[in-house]
Amino acid sequence: MAHTSLSGTPVVPGLALGPVLRARTEVDPDAIAAYEGPDSAEDALAAFDEAVTAVAEGFGARAGKASGAAAEVLTASAGLARDKGLRSTVRKNLNGGEPLLKAVNESVEFFAGLFAQQGGLMAERVTDLRDINKRLVAHLVGEPEPGVPTPEVASVLVAEDLAPSDTAGLDPELVVALVTEKGGSTSHTAIIARQLGIPCLVGVSDALSVAPGTRVLVDGTAGTMEIEPDESDAEARVARDAEEREALARWTGPAATADGVPVKLLANVADAESARKAAEAPVEGVGLFRTELSFLSTKDEPTAEQQADVYAGVLTPFAAASGDEGRYVVVRTLDAGSDKPIAYATKDHEENPALGVRGLRLSFDNPGLLDRQLDGIQQAASATGVETWVMAPMVATVAEAQAFAEQVRERGLKPGVMVEIPSAAILAHQLLEVVDFLSIGTNDLTQYTMAADRMATDLTHLTDAWQPAVLHLIAITAEAGKQAGKPVGVCGEAAADPLLAPALVGMGITSLSMATAAVRPVGARLGQVTMDACEDAAEAALAAPDPTSAREAVRKVLGL
Numbered sequence: 001m002a003h004t005s006l007s008g009t010p011v012v013p014g015l016a017l018g019p020v021l022r023a024r025t026e027v028d029p030d031a032i033a034a035y036e037g038p039d040s041a042e043d044a045l046a047a048f049d050e051a052v053t054a055v056a057e058g059f060g061a062r063a064g065k066a067s068g069a070a071a072e073v074l075t076a077s078a079g080l081a082r083d084k085g086l087r088s089t090v091r092k093n094l095n096g097g098e099p100l101l102k103a104v105n106e107s108v109e110f111f112a113g114l115f116a117q118q119g120g121l122m123a124e125r126v127t128d129l130r131d132i133n134k135r136l137v138a139h140l141v142g143e144p145e146p147g148v149p150t151p152e153v154a155s156v157l158v159a160e161d162l163a164p165s166d167t168a169g170l171d172p173e174l175v176v177a178l179v180t181e182k183g184g185s186t187s188h189t190a191i192i193a194r195q196l197g198i199p200c201l202v203g204v205s206d207a208l209s210v211a212p213g214t215r216v217l218v219d220g221t222a223g224t225m226e227i228e229p230d231e232s233d234a235e236a237r238v239a240r241d242a243e244e245r246e247a248l249a250r251w252t253g254p255a256a257t258a259d260g261v262p263v264k265l266l267a268n269v270a271d272a273e274s275a276r277k278a279a280e281a282p283v284e285g286v287g288l289f290r291t292e293l294s295f296l297s298t299k300d301e302p303t304a305e306q307q308a309d310v311y312a313g314v315l316t317p318f319a320a321a322s323g324d325e326g327r328y329v330v331v332r333t334l335d336a337g338s339d340k341p342i343a344y345a346t347k348d349h350e351e352n353p354a355l356g357v358r359g360l361r362l363s364f365d366n367p368g369l370l371d372r373q374l375d376g377i378q379q380a381a382s383a384t385g386v387e388t389w390v391m392a393p394m395v396a397t398v399a400e401a402q403a404f405a406e407q408v409r410e411r412g413l414k415p416g417v418m419v420e421i422p423s424a425a426i427l428a429h430q431l432l433e434v435v436d437f438l439s440i441g442t443n444d445l446t447q448y449t450m451a452a453d454r455m456a457t458d459l460t461h462l463t464d465a466w467q468p469a470v471l472h473l474i475a476i477t478a479e480a481g482k483q484a485g486k487p488v489g490v491c492g493e494a495a496a497d498p499l500l501a502p503a504l505v506g507m508g509i510t511s512l513s514m515a516t517a518a519v520r521p522v523g524a525r526l527g528q529v530t531m532d533a534c535e536d537a538a539e540a541a542l543a544a545p546d547p548t549s550a551r552e553a554v555r556k557v558l559g560l
């Protein structure tokens with residue numbers, strides 16, 4: 001073995017030790033070669049239908065045993081397997097004389113091509129489709145479905161990439177860490193690992209060169225996988241880490257540095273259900289309500305009144321807790337387009353949708369869209385009495401920010417904009433002359449700064465918010481906030497990183513908004529470090545030439 005340690009992008013912190021476990025990714029090729037299939041197209045379609053039922057029921061059964069994101073992923077896969085479009089393409093291919101396995105493969109590839117062309121979230125579904133294909137083939141040829149075998153001892157699952165159905169429903173007692181060669185920080189693997197609370201690395205090239213059964217130590221903070229580490233040293237490190245993680249889970253807030261500088265910790269929510277959960281966590285409000293997620297499958301634009309009902313569902317849990325002074329909810333207007341197509345808003349057939357008419361830009365030739373949404377937000381705010389801030393996504397110029405701010409102020413609400421395009425970071429001080437707050441969307445800011453699709457599985461070294469160029473843009477924005485005396489938050493995935501959080505606070509960031517599950521580790525970490533140490537961490541991160549040395553430098557400064 002050439003390496004003693006491999007590295008990649010850390011997505012879920014924590015240490016775990018165990019033997020490498022490999023997912024069974026392929027169906028036995030001999031069984032496929034020996035398969036003859038039914039003679040008539042009619043019988044072949046019946047065999048296909050039977051396989052679909054078996055695969056979908058398999059997903060459904062596992063969804064029944066899982067919860068949260070895992071259950072959603074499995075239910076979505078069951079729906080995709082039963083897709084009518086897929087069936088009719090298979091039928092067409094069979095009627096055209098193709099043998100069954102070829103008809104299924106070609107139909108799946110046809111849809112995979114369509115999804116890949118759409119990019120973003122749709123492209124992520126290509127993995128799901130191919131996973132479904134393998135499972136269908138396994139049923140047809142009478143082989144077991146591919147997937148993760150149940151290990152006998154706690155193991156580290158290593159794979160090229162994992163299908164959602166592989167990761168959903170994993171038992172965290174038996175699979176103690178996830179390592180993939182591909183997959184970004186927003187991949188299914190990362191989302192499920194976060195939910196299970198198990199350390200996870202993505203983008204570890206050569207991970208598959210480590211033989212199954214080899215003992216490895218995964219460090220989800222440093223981003224390393226040590227091969228055959230010293231056992232007693234590794235065990236002691238894992239035990240210490242487990243104690244620290246337990247202490248983190250007991251953190252109750254509100255957040256402040258060790259010397260008492262307050263930092264607002266807020267939640268990112270998608271709907272009333274996630275808002276209810278967030279309101280029970282130690283957060284001081286919502287820093288990002290992604291309104292577009294409520295309308296992903298809505299065909300016609302909802303009226304302002306219908307929208308008000310949806311928004312009130314998210315605001316209400318924070319009204320119930322209104323005794324907690326200073327709680328507020330930041331509603332983001334529709335960030336439709338690109339990876340989040342909304343039937344009634346998004347432009348079709350754009351050459352390059354990530355750089356196209358998305359977010360606030362949709363209102364340029366359809367101003368009523370924004371008007372009606374702002375009316376709905378205003379109605380929900382006044383019905384619930386919750387302090388409501390409103391921000392626009394994809395703002396590139398000061399004029400855009402100014403026009404937006406006027407419309408929000410007319411409705412008695414507090415206006416802000418997201419900083420996710422480098423131009424907005426560079427002009428942060430001018431933006432703050434026209435709006436009341438800024439919120440940095442590090443996911444898109446990284447994508448646009450590094451010119452790297454945030455979903456691209458081969459570019460994870462670039463789609464990393466620790467890239468020095470991204471950190472510098474965050475620092476420029478935070479500094480503008482300090483000078484203007486106005487709040488500047490971070491609401492992208494970077495806010496959920498307990499190592500980066502102190503550096504962000506040291507730059508002058510005043511709030512961090514994240515998935516509710518990430519709040520305690522971040523809050524606890526901030527409580528362990530002084531503001532001086534945060535400032536030193538910021539300086540060290542900004543001076544580093546690349547993400548790996550930036551992480552190392554911050555760890556050193558913070559004594560971690």
Ligand SMILES: C=C(OP(=O)(O)O)C(=O)O
Pocket residue numbers: 288290335420440441442443444445491492493
């Ligand atoms: C928070 C962000 O927005 P999105 O919903 O696109 O992830 C971001 O880009 O960091």
